[in-house]
Amino acid sequence: xxxxxxxxxxxxxxxxxxxxxxxxxxxxxxxxxxxxxxxxxxxxxxxxxxxxxxxxxxxxxxxxxxxxxxxxxxxxxxxxxxxxxxxxxxxxxxxxxxxxxxxxxxxxxxxxxxxxxxxxxxxxxxxxxxxxxxxxxxxxxxxxxxxxxxxxxxxxxxxxxxxxxxxxxxxxxxxxxxxxxxxxxxxxxxxxxxxxxxxxxxxxxxxxxxxxxxxxxxxxxxxxxxxxxxxxxxxxxxxxxxxxxxxxxxxxxxxxxxxxxxxxxxxxxxxxxxxxxxxxxxxxxxxxxxxxxxxxxxxxxxx
Amino acid sequence: xxxxxxxxxxxxxxxxxxxxxxxxxxxxxxxxxxxxxxxxxxxxxxxxxxxxxxxxxxxxxxxxxxxxxxxxxxxxxxxxxxxxxxxxxxxxxxxxxxxxxxxxxxxxxxxxxxxxxxxxxxxxxxxxxxxxxxxxxxxxxxxxxxxxxx
Numbered sequence: 001x002x003x004x005x006x007x008x009x010x011x012x013x014x015x016x017x018x019x020x021x022x023x024x025x026x027x028x029x030x031x032x033x034x035x036x037x038x039x040x041x042x043x044x045x046x047x048x049x050x051x052x053x054x055x056x057x058x059x060x061x062x063x064x065x066x067x068x069x070x071x072x073x074x075x076x077x078x079x080x081x082x083x084x085x086x087x088x089x090x091x092x093x094x095x096x097x098x099x100x101x102x103x104x105x106x107x108x109x110x111x112x113x114x115x116x117x118x119x120x121x122x123x124x125x126x127x128x129x130x131x132x133x134x135x136x137x138x139x140x141x142x143x144x145x146x147x148x149x150x151x152x153x154x155x156x157x158x159x160x161x162x163x164x165x166x167x168x169x170x171x172x173x174x175x176x177x178x179x180x181x182x183x184x185x186x187x188x189x190x191x192x193x194x195x196x197x198x199x200x201x202x203x204x205x206x207x208x209x210x211x212x213x214x215x216x217x218x219x220x221x222x223x224x225x226x227x228x229x230x231x232x233x234x235x236x237x238x239x240x241x242x243x244x245x246x247x248x249x250x251x252x253x254x255x256x257x258x259x260x261x262x263x264x265x266x267x268x269x270x271x272x273x274x275x276x277x278x279x280x281x282x283x284x285x286x287x288x289x290x291x292x293x294x295x296x297x298x299x300x301x302x303x
Numbered sequence: 304x305x306x307x308x309x310x311x312x313x314x315x316x317x318x319x320x321x322x323x324x325x326x327x328x329x330x331x332x333x334x335x336x337x338x339x340x341x342x343x344x345x346x347x348x349x350x351x352x353x354x355x356x357x358x359x360x361x362x363x364x365x366x367x368x369x370x371x372x373x374x375x376x377x378x379x380x381x382x383x384x385x386x387x388x389x390x391x392x393x394x395x396x397x398x399x400x401x402x403x404x405x406x407x408x409x410x411x412x413x414x415x416x417x418x419x420x421x422x423x424x425x426x427x428x429x430x431x432x433x434x435x436x437x438x439x440x441x442x443x444x445x446x447x448x449x450x451x452x453x
Contacts, residue, residue: 039401053450075401081306115306115311116397125335128312135305163354163361167345201354232357
């Protein structure tokens with residue numbers, strides 16, 4: 001039996017138009033629960049913290065029919081030195097049930113919330129870097145166990161993008177992801193564009209990173225494009241996947257034995273600029289990549 | 304202590320002034336946070352990293368996003384007064400709210416209070432603020448989509 005990763009999109013308000021234009025090119029959707037509710041916070045009115053955007057949820061449910069659907073979250077900030085946000089976990093689990101069950105759920109390996117504040121994340125994607133050591137491992141491992149138990153599905157962690165690498169780490173990020181996988185706690189959502197963002201901003205070399213990562217940990221891949229701003233390269237999801245990311249994809253993804261989906265991320269405010277022809281061509285290109293990653297179950301490549 | 308390290312990292316990202324102060328006097332870190340020597344060293348290196356300027360800029364862009372989306376006319380009318388005012392607001396409210404309309408409503412209330420206390424702003428700010436604030440309050444009401452708990 002041949003296995004081929006699915007081609008998908010990170011869902012945003014413009015996705016329905018793209019799906020209408022190119023329905024057969026999209027086999028997978030990733031949806032952010034954070035975008036399908038209003039979070040009134042701990043001091044919520046009437047005791048209800050999460051108010052769902054019902055028409056948007058109905059739309060996602062309709063668009064997910066016949067496709068795989070995964071959840072992709074920002075709000076749990078698993079590396080934070082804080083207790084797991086149980087109320088949000090319950091809301092994610094309820095959202096998963098409403099949508100027929102997430103095939104898997106991913107979170108970011110970035111810090112978004114701190115005990116006395118936080119770092120707001122929006123389209124420019126600012127998360128803070130994480131110290132990779134034993135303390136962080138224990139903290140994240142405990143939360144991953146609780147999260148998987150509540151959601152009843154596989155959990156993946158995404159490598160983040162940042163502007164300021166943490167110096168003098170005990171272990172590298174890929175080694176950290178390898179260990180989480182080895183201990184059965186999570187798989188990897190490999191964002192190839194984030195590797196480029198980090199490299200362009202003075203972080204690790206993508207090839208060195210990928211050589212350190214156990215490619216069997218990779219279960220989903222994100223492709224995206226960014227732009228330059230005042231000497232830095234931003235993970236703005238404003239453009240199509242750049243050539244250097246495609247080169248990395250072809251060099252490494254065919255070796256990812258457990259890859260389930262290749263997902264393109266774009267920010268909806270750039271939808272008009274990217275255009276339906278451009279996005280369709282991107283999806284077609286992703287299908288060619290998925291074909292290159294096809295393999296006969298048991299390990300051999302289908303080609 | 305990890306919690307303090309993370310808080311210090313977030314505070315540095317939120318405040319270019321703190322970054323500059325820490326670069327000039329590293330002992331500031333240990334006076335404000337409980338840090339191991341290694342954590343303090345890491346933070347100092349991060350504060351000195353050229354990428355910190357970009358991180359600080361992106362922080363401000365992200366915190367400005369809900370206000371720019373929901374209070375466009377008020378912000379435009381504030382003109383050059385916006386920059387110092389917004390810095391004061393972020394100092395008073397270091398944690399942004401995930402609900403963009405609540406964050407916008409909080410800024411409206413904060414700004415109105417500042418004006419009542421004597422803050423000088425261009426004359427067209429107040430009527431635009433009243434109009435934008437009313438729209439934000441209506442949007443908050445519309446975002447209550449679930450029935451109240453008994």
